[in-house]
Amino acid sequence: MSTSQQPDPRDRPARLTVGVVGAGRVGPALAASLQLAGHRPVAVSGVSDASRRRAAQLLPDVPLVPPAEVLERADLVLLTVPDDTLPGLVEGLAETGAVRPGQLLVHTSGRYGAKVLDPALRAGALPLALHPAMTFTGTPVDVQRLAGCSFGVTAPEELRLAAEALVIEMGGEPEWIAEEMRPLYHAALALGANHLVTLVAQSMELLREAGVAAPDRMLGPLLGAALDNALRSGDAALTGPVARGDAGTVAAHVAELREHAPQTVAGYLAMARATADRALAHGLLKPELAEDLLGVLATGTNGAEGDAR
Secondary structure, X not given: OOOOOOOOHHHOOOOOEEEEEOOOOOHHHHHHHHHHOOOEEEEEEOXXXXXXXXXXXXXXXXXXXXXXXXHHHOOEEEEOOOHHHHHHHHHHHHHOOOOOOOOEEEEOOOOOOOHHHHHHHHOOOEEEEEEEOOOOOOOOHHHHHOOOOEEEEEOOHHHHHHHHHHHHHOOXXXXXXXXXXXXXXHHHHHHHHHHHHHHHHHHHHHHHHOOOOOHHHHHHHHHHHHHHHHHHHHHHHOOOHHHHOOHHHHHHHHHHHHHHOHHHHHHHHHHHHHHHXXXXXXXXXXXXXXXXXXXXXXXXXXXXXXXXX
């Protein structure tokens, strides 16, 4: 049996020069991942001290230059800037002649598809929207997390294979998203990931208030199991007092939250109502129990409004 080692990707000839415009948490990680696949980062732009530190950590020896110079040096340019900044950046780069014909221009916004790159397309660029469905820390661990990460991919049909190939080279899984579906796709991810962080942080604060010394250790196994069950079984995984119709328990929750953490009451009530609706629709919550429960939730809402006044 052969014992020869696989060649190190860094030993392969570089196929594309890579530039990053916007050294936030995402861009340097993607460029580092492309480097592992044999491409060569050549330039990065960043303004804040934090972005410069990230670039230095993930892309050592890659020079920091202005955005226009990034485009001048790179065959593949990653535009990794905030959503609201992206349209103006693309227009500005195109108007100033920074975009070169045949240049791959990739943005990582979840909100936008390929059309936001139309000004660059008219200048001859090849537009790709590659959004990693992952939360980033701005540290080297992000490169490892890209393995198996899904990417929302949107591009002109003739560039579809190129877009998917880049995702696969970064260790990701391409998932095609139609242009008109990008906002809905992004809303779904924000609902699941961003709101989850808020819910977990609130839960840890309440546990500390209740005297739990290590709320993260208490929540870890519980939330891990809940997430796994939800991904496997969907609404069938619903448990707890709302799904059971325990109106008295829910009323006690609302009273305690109103006393100790009034800022969490509105969120608790909103999620409880949504949970009750889903439990009813899937036959988990008995209609005769739902009436009292929904009454508690309505009363809780009125009470919250009264407090607000």
